[in-house]
Amino acid sequence: MPNKQTASMEDYLEAIAKISEVKTEVGVTEISKRLGVKKPSVTIAIRKLSEDDLVEHRKYGSVALTQKGQVIARDVAHRHEILFRFLFEVLGVEHGTAQEDACKLEHGLSPVSMQRLTRFVEFALTCPQEEPTWRQGLEYYLKHGKCNLELLNRGHQKRD
Amino acid sequence: MPNKQTASMEDYLEAIAKISEVKTEVGVTEISKRLGVKKPSVTIAIRKLSEDDLVEHRKYGSVALTQKGQVIARDVAHRHEILFRFLFEVLGVEHGTAQEDACKLEHGLSPVSMQRLTRFVEFALTCPQEEPTWRQGLEYYLKHGKCNLELLNRGHQKRD
DNA sequence: GAAGTGAGTTAGGCTTTCTTAACAATCACA
DNA sequence: TGTGATTGTTAAGAAAGCCTAACTCACTTC
Numbered sequence: 584m585p586n587k588q589t590a591s592m593e594d595y596l597e598a599i600a601k602i603s604e605v606k607t608e609v610g611v612t613e614i615s616k617r618l619g620v621k622k623p624s625v626t627i628a629i630r631k632l633s634e635d636d637l638v639e640h641r642k643y644g645s646v647a648l649t650q651k652g653q654v655i656a657r658d659v660a661h662r663h664e665i666l667f668r669f670l671f672e673v674l675g676v677e678h679g680t681a682q683e684d685a686c687k688l689e690h691g692l693s694p695v696s697m698q699r700l701t702r703f704v705e706f707a708l709t710c711p712q713e714e715p716t717w718r719q720g721l722e723y724y725l726k727h728g729k730c731n732l733e734l735l736n737r738g739h740q741k742r743d
Numbered sequence: 744m745p746n747k748q749t750a751s752m753e754d755y756l757e758a759i760a761k762i763s764e765v766k767t768e769v770g771v772t773e774i775s776k777r778l779g780v781k782k783p784s785v786t787i788a789i790r791k792l793s794e795d796d797l798v799e800h801r802k803y804g805s806v807a808l809t810q811k812g813q814v815i816a817r818d819v820a821h822r823h824e825i826l827f828r829f830l831f832e833v834l835g836v837e838h839g840t841a842q843e844d845a846c847k848l849e850h851g852l853s854p855v856s857m858q859r860l861t862r863f864v865e866f867a868l869t870c871p872q873e874e875p876t877w878r879q880g881l882e883y884y885l886k887h888g889k890c891n892l893e894l895l896n897r898g899h900q901k902r903d
Numbered sequence: 904g905a906a907g908t909g910a911g912t913t914a915g916g917c918t919t920t921c922t923t924a925a926c927a928a929t930c931a932c933a
Numbered sequence: 934t935g936t937g938a939t940t941g942t943t944a945a946g947a948a949a950g951c952c953t954a955a956c957t958c959a960c961t962t963c
Contacts, residue, residue: 591950611911624951626912631949643911643958674859684856691847699834702885709890725862730869751920771941784921786942803928803941 586635586651590690593659594618595628596637599648600656608645662689665701673707675725746795746811750850753819754778755788756797759808760816768805822849825861833867835885 588596598617602609611625618625629646632638637652648656663685670681692700707718723730748756758777762769771789775782789806792798797812808816823845830841852860867878883890 589949612909620950621952622911623913623953627950670856670859674856674863676856676859680853680855684851684853687851688848691844691851693840693844695840696830696834696836696844699830699836699885702888703834705888706885706890725859725866730866749919772939780920781922782941783923783943787920 586637586655588635588637588655592628592632592637593655593690594686595625595632596648596652596656597659597663599638599646600653600660603647609647610645614646659689662692662697665697665704666692668708669700669704673704675722746797746815748795748797748815752788752792752797753815753850754846755785755792756808756812756816757819757823759798759806760813760820763807769807770805774806819849822852822857825857825864826852828868829860829864833864835882 595614595618598614599609602613602617606613611622611629615622615625629638629640632652633640635651636649637655639647639649666685666688667681670676670684671678676684755774755778758774759769762773762777766773771782771785775785778785789798789800792812793800795811796809797815799807799809826845826848827841830836830844831838836844
């Protein structure tokens with residue numbers, strides 16, 4: 584039972600994970616700043632996560648993810664990462680916007696679609712290194728809203 | 744002032760629009776079935792939308808979108824459509840899942856990203872008709888998780 | 904060791920969205 | 934025309950998330 588969490592709770596878990604990459608102690612204030620919510624909201628969220636065994640927390644102490652919490656946090660972060668890369672690197676969306684959008688989308692995509700998107704992003708960023716045409720064609724299309732026919736013709740020859 | 748609506752209200756508007764494509768009268772029960780919520784929820788939502796001048800509604804009568812309501816509904820439907828086509832036609836996600844996911848994502852994407860995605864989907868589905876390699880390559884990658892090198896080599900020759 | 908400061912918590916309240924249960928209007932048709 | 938089924942509405946309330954205000958705790962500093 585991977586203990587399905589709400590979008591909001593997933594955000595808290597993700598935030599805690601991100602902060603503990605950088606700091607040894609994760610505090611309520613830090614989480615509150617990162618997520619743009621007030622401290623009481625954090626306290627309450629932590630209580631809930633704690634009841635679900637996703638974080639470790641003693642009153643007035645610092646917060647830490649449990650094993651279970653880490654699993655979910657990693658999953659969310661992964662979803663975020665993929666979406667961000669898709670928006671930023673493939674579609675060329677501006678950095679900040681891509682981050683914001685990834686934050687919102689990361690909770691709505693089914694595992695199946697996520698898996699497909701992951702593959703797609705990998706494909707887009709690694710596979711066609713020696714085949715510049717389609718990424719170039721995409722870039723052109725994103726910019727101009729129509730195909731670059733010249734590029735298309737240049738890029739390949741009819742075989743037999 | 745385009746009267747920013749919540750995800751939920753957008754769903755109601757979209758549903759009303761979809762139903763009125765098929766039926767002359769849009770009823771509470773119909774909306775309720777389509778969105779999978781109970782009728783009182785619909786009544787309340789309609790009251791709210793009515794206060795915002797997005798739907799026309801007399802007690803016990805049928806519901807209709809106003810001009811303003813139609814604008815928003817069309818926009819939501821468009822976002823849905825693009826996301827669906829991306830998931831279904833480009834990524835090959837199963838029809839039902841693609842619909843569900845599109846429903847969730849359609850509220851979270853910024854206009855900028857949406858515009859880019861639209862372009863991308865157009866590009867993917869129309870441009871490379873004479874250039875089978877990249878879609879084929881993608882298909883292969885989605886299935887096997889790695890590049891089809893043979894296809895890559897077959898698809899183009901080094902120029903000069 | 905008392906006082907002040909910053910961090911964390913509790914209490915109470917608001918909004919959104921949904922629910923169930925009970926009531927009211929409308930319509931079809933005998 | 935009256936009655937029963939369908940449709941729509943009201944009332945009351947629950948859950949999730951957020952907020953402000955007011956409190957408590959812990960830690961530093963003199």
